[in-house]
Amino acid sequence: MDALVNKRIKQVLKGDQHAYSDIVSLYQQKVYQVCFRMLNNQHEAEDIAQEAFIRAYTNLHTFDLERKFSTWLFRIATNLCIDRIRKKKPDYYLDAEVTGTDGLDLYSQISSNDRLPEEEVERMELQERIQYEISCLPDKYRMVIILKYIEELPLQEISDVLDMPLGTVKTRIHRGREALRKQLSNL
Amino acid sequence: MSTCPEHIVQYMHEYLDGDISREHEQELRAHMQNCKDCQKHMQELTSTIAFVKSAAVIEVPPNFVEQVMQRLPKRKMRSGVQRWLRRHPFLVAAAMFCIFMSASLFSGYKNDQEFSVTKQPNLQVEGQTVIVPEGKTVKGDIVVKNGDIVVKGAVDGNITVINGKYMASTANVTGQIEEVDEVFEWLWYKIKSNAKSAWSFIDKNE
Numbered sequence: 186m187d188a189l190v191n192k193r194i195k196q197v198l199k200g201d202q203h204a205y206s207d208i209v210s211l212y213q214q215k216v217y218q219v220c221f222r223m224l225n226n227q228h229e230a231e232d233i234a235q236e237a238f239i240r241a242y243t244n245l246h247t248f249d250l251e252r253k254f255s256t257w258l259f260r261i262a263t264n265l266c267i268d269r270i271r272k273k274k275p276d277y278y279l280d281a282e283v284t285g286t287d288g289l290d291l292y293s294q295i296s297s298n299d300r301l302p303e304e305e306v307e308r309m310e311l312q313e314r315i316q317y318e319i320s321c322l323p324d325k326y327r328m329v330i331i332l333k334y335i336e337e338l339p340l341q342e343i344s345d346v347l348d349m350p351l352g353t354v355k356t357r358i359h360r361g362r363e364a365l366r367k368q369l370s371n372l
Numbered sequence: 373m374s375t376c377p378e379h380i381v382q383y384m385h386e387y388l389d390g391d392i393s394r395e396h397e398q399e400l401r402a403h404m405q406n407c408k409d410c411q412k413h414m415q416e417l418t419s420t421i422a423f424v425k426s427a428a429v430i431e432v433p434p435n436f437v438e439q440v441m442q443r444l445p446k447r448k449m450r451s452g453v454q455r456w457l458r459r460h461p462f463l464v465a466a467a468m469f470c471i472f473m474s475a476s477l478f479s480g481y482k483n484d485q486e487f488s489v490t491k492q493p494n495l496q497v498e499g500q501t502v503i504v505p506e507g508k509t510v511k512g513d514i515v516v517k518n519g520d521i522v523v524k525g526a527v528d529g530n531i532t533v534i535n536g537k538y539m540a541s542t543a544n545v546t547g548q549i550e551e552v553d554e555v556f557e558w559l560w561y562k563i564k565s566n567a568k569s570a571w572s573f574i575d576k577n578e
């Protein structure tokens with residue numbers, strides 16, 4: 186698949202804009218899924234996923250053909266998702282400061298305040314419930330959990346996508362799993 | 373569970389990531405054999421993973437590809453110029469000739485060869501290369517003239533490189549990135565502004 190993708194990229198770089206539609210077709214599902222799981226809103230996810238492909242197109246000449254295209258594309262998409270979340274939450278930078286200490290305190294603050302009443306949660310269908318529980322995770326844990334268990338990326342690739350040391354990725358996945366476990370402990 | 377060593381939970385996660393060492397795994401198994409709480413903890417983690425993994429594939433909205441293709445920026449000015457040049461080779465050759473024969477214009481171009489860069493905090497300059505260091509973010513547009521730019525950190529704005537190269541392995545730039553080959557753009561500008569004299573030159577020679 187990488188060979189085909191690189192071939193299409195070279196065609197686009199030579200000026201054949203239409204060749205880009207094959208690239209979009211190939212990756213639309215993965216990119217849209219990350220955006221939807223991350224933003225928990227269909228319209229926003231569609232907008233951001235489209236934006237990711239447009240950014241990739243306009244910056245295509247900076248892509249290193251030796252690297253994996255999907256990693257590069259995921260990186261653009263995840264950055265855009267984080268930007269969008271940041272814009273909705275003016276105190277995001279404050280959160281980011283707290284993340285330095287990396288405690289679970291932040292998680293417990295968020296989840297205990299924002300959760301729906303338990304009877305409502307219990308009435309949900311399985312798929313709705315999964316999406317809901319993921320959406321309750323703090324952003325930084327949600328991203329790694331999505332990449333690991335929904336996109337099924339290897340840890341090293343998650344580290345490349347998020348431009349984050351492997352150790353940090355692991356810590357976040359551990360904390361994400363613990364956070365989810367606590368959310369689900371009454372399941 | 374308060375009596376359990378703290379690292380046991382850490383070992384559980386190492387186990388779940390599939391990168392637990394033989395020693396850690398032995399210790400984890402030995403502990404879990406006699407600890408109901410840790411058995412339960414491990415069981416909960418395993419079900420949590422199974423729960424997330426049972427998420428159904430999300431369907432992409434219809435016409436997604438078409439919408440992206442429609443939103444793509446139209447081909448750049450530069451390629452438009454190239455098409456124009458291909459269609460009018462004689463005119464271009466004539467105009468170029470005029471320009472290169474004109475010493476005053478040529479010297480005007482040469483004075484503009486100095487390296488320059490927009491002043492922004494966090495920018496490093498090494499010789500004729502501008503560097504956005506790793507972990508730093510430059511807020512605002514950057515214009516580099518007669519030099520290169522290497523983006524290791526992030527840029528919240530547009531980058532324009534005139535007579536130089538943009539280098540980065542990933543796109544940490546929120547705005548547009550444009551490389552301008554100034555010799556060419558400059559000629560183009562001069563061709564347009566000297567169109568009249570170019571035409572009279574052609575008339576005389578036909």
Ligand SMILES: [Zn+2]
Binds near residue numbers: 410
């Ligand atoms: Zn125990």
